[in-house]
Amino acid sequence: MLPVITLIGRPNVGKSTLFNRLTRTRDALVADFPGLTRDRQYGVGRIGPSPYIIVDTGGIGTLAEGVEALMERQVQRAVEEADHLLFLVDAKDGCTPEDMEIVERLRRLGKPLSLVVNKSDTTDPSLAVADFHQLGLGDPWAVSATQGLGVRGLIDHVFAQL
Ligand code: GDP
Ligand code: MG
Numbered sequence: 001m002l003p004v005i006t007l008i009g010r011p012n013v014g015k016s017t018l019f020n021r022l023t024r025t026r027d028a029l030v031a032d033f034p035g036l037t038r039d040r041q042y043g044v045g046r047i048g049p050s051p052y053i054i055v056d057t058g059g060i061g062t063l064a065e066g067v068e069a070l071m072e073r074q075v076q077r078a079v080e081e082a083d084h085l086l087f088l089v090d091a092k093d094g095c096t097p098e099d100m101e102i103v104e105r106l107r108r109l110g111k112p113l114s115l116v117v118n119k120s121d122t123t124d125p126s127l128a129v130a131d132f133h134q135l136g137l138g139d140p141w142a143v144s145a146t147q148g149l150g151v152r153g154l155i156d157h158v159f160a161q162l
Contacts, residue, residue: 002044003162004081006055008106009088010098014118018088018145019043019056022155047155055082075105084112084158091119091128091142095135103135112161115140116154121147 005022007015023043041056057073087106089099106113115135117128120142132140141157143150 002051002053003083003159004053004055005084005086005158006057006082007086007088008057008075008102010096010102013088013090013093014145015056015088018086018116018118018143018151019054021145021148021151022047022052022054047152048159050159052155052158075109082111083162084114085109086114086116086154086158087137088116088118089132089135089140091117091125092122094128094131099132099135103137107136113137114154114157114161117142118145120144121149 007019009015019041023045043054043056045052045054085106087103089095115132115137117125117132117140120128121144125142129140129142141150141154143154145151
């Protein structure tokens with residue numbers, strides 16, 4: 001079984017964009033991995049030496065149901081399957097009240113967790129990183145899902161923690 005890396009975060013932070021970046025091919029086949037539920041978006045990817053399974057938790061449902069219901073499902077899934085959680089936030093928006101709410105819930109899971117500041121191409125990365133220190137998760141990883149910046153380093157970091 002490959003390690004399962006799960007993307008968590010409020011809508012529009014770039015989870016699906018990072019999913020596509022980490023898998024390169026959309027909807028890679030995961031039929032050969034029994035035990036995974038079919039009701040969410042999985043992909044198999046490899047950047048660096050080792051392959052992984054990536055889960056985009058936000059791909060199902062609608063924004064209309066709200067962040068609360070979305071998080072309920074995301075967190076449930078995270079507990080079930082993930083080996084490592086990537087909590088995505090948005091450098092353009094800075095740290096939001098929703099981000100604070102989400103981190104409280106994630107912290108209680110006791111799963112390996114990395115804070116990822118996406119869209120770091122839109123602002124000075126060091127400023128973005130500083131703003132997110134208040135989440136209490138230490139130094140975030142600054143990435144740009146659209147440009148591929150910082151992505152290899154992030155994956156290496158995840159593998160070092162498995
Ligand atoms: P999700 O709702 O978390 O899955 O977010 P999406 O992946 O759908 O992205 C939301 C929007 O943010 C889209 O318009 C993306 O093109 C944009 N976006 C995602 N990643 C980046 C990034 O690294 N830099 C910039 N500038 N925009 C991004
Ligand atoms: Mg999405």
